[in-house]
Amino acid sequence: MKNRIPSHASILRRLLAVGSLALGLATPLHAEVLPGQGITVQPLKSSLAEEAFQTLLVSRALEKLGYTVLPMKDLEPATQHLAIANGDATFMANHWHLLHADFYRNSGGDAKLFRSEGAYAEGAVQGYLIDRKTAEQHGITRIDQLKDPAIARLFDSDGDGRADLTGCNPGWGCELAIERHLTAYGLRQHVTHRQGSYAALMADTIARFKQGQPILYYTWTPYWVSAVLRPGSDVVWLQVPASAPQAGAPDTRQPNGRDYGFQADREQIVANRAFVEKNPAAARLFELMKLPIGDINAQNLRMSVGANSQQDVERHADGWIRVHQQLFDGWIAEALAASKPQAAGAD
Helix, strand or coil: CCCCCCCHHHHHHHHHHHHHHHHHHHCCCCCCCCCCCCCEECEEECCCHHHHHHHHHHHHHHHHCCCEECCCEECCHHHHHHHHHCCCCCEEEEEECCCCHHHHHHCCHHHCEEECCCCCEEEEEEEEEEEHHHHHHHCCCEHHHHHCHHHHHHCCCCCCCCEEEECCCCCCCHHHHHHHHHHHCCCCCCEEEECCCHHHHHHHHHHHHHCCCCCEEEEEECCCHHHHCCECCCEEEEECCCCCCCCCCCCCECCCCCECCCCCEEEEEEEEHHHHHHCHHHHHHHHHCCCCHHHHHHHHHHHHCCCCCHHHHHHHHHHHHHHCHHHHHHHHHHHHHHCCCCHHHCC
């Protein structure tokens, strides 16, 4: 009997069968689909370049969950909250629980926004400082002593007889507290609240300090300034009068009785409520992530001495992850588990 020559159609079927078998061997039978696959995320930060580090760490974690994370955009805090509430952005990692409370509430509160229960960074503080030498020479411990024209003139850098306070940028939230203090403590005629580019103003303030001149400024942590002008060594915190600045104002006294005019605060991750409800993995990640405030200060200091390019910040973030790989991987594993709420009830 003569051998039959396979038809073209038969050959094609066999090739397809072999191809399918090869694909089957090459592809896991239960390939995991990451919860963020096909979903784009838009992070926000303020105009402070130093906020990129903690924002980028959240972005890196979201990428591990499969999300496509766009480059972060810069908006000031009030606008950040509105953009996230309206769905024009996804999250921010620099929400101050107390300082930004009005921004949160005025943008729709819990109905439109999600705020992590715990702190992303705990121990955020803020207040007024002067150089230690001037404080000790003139016995200055409270900001209301600036009502004395002789004291105010010590910090006058432009010759108008008023103390020059390096203050807070409009739109950050802290400028509103400073303005309230100036009124409440009778300092309007004695202190000029210098505003603009905070980084540039602080560069000038630090230069004055290095020249041995008195300085008066507002700052906060986490931020690099307190690593350069060290509280207790180079500078000292000023207290405010014991009385509350206005009726209904929060009590800002510390447990030790000292009062620097601001409550101890914490930084949290804030995200769009609708996004979080549809993305349990991201929601769980936002709750899990914790970043020591000392690590933020250290990274910010590296930026202040020149390592401040986008590539530098990315290197810092990736380096932090490598050093804390087990912790980071634990966040990812728990977030992935949160995306499968029915797995435990299967069978």
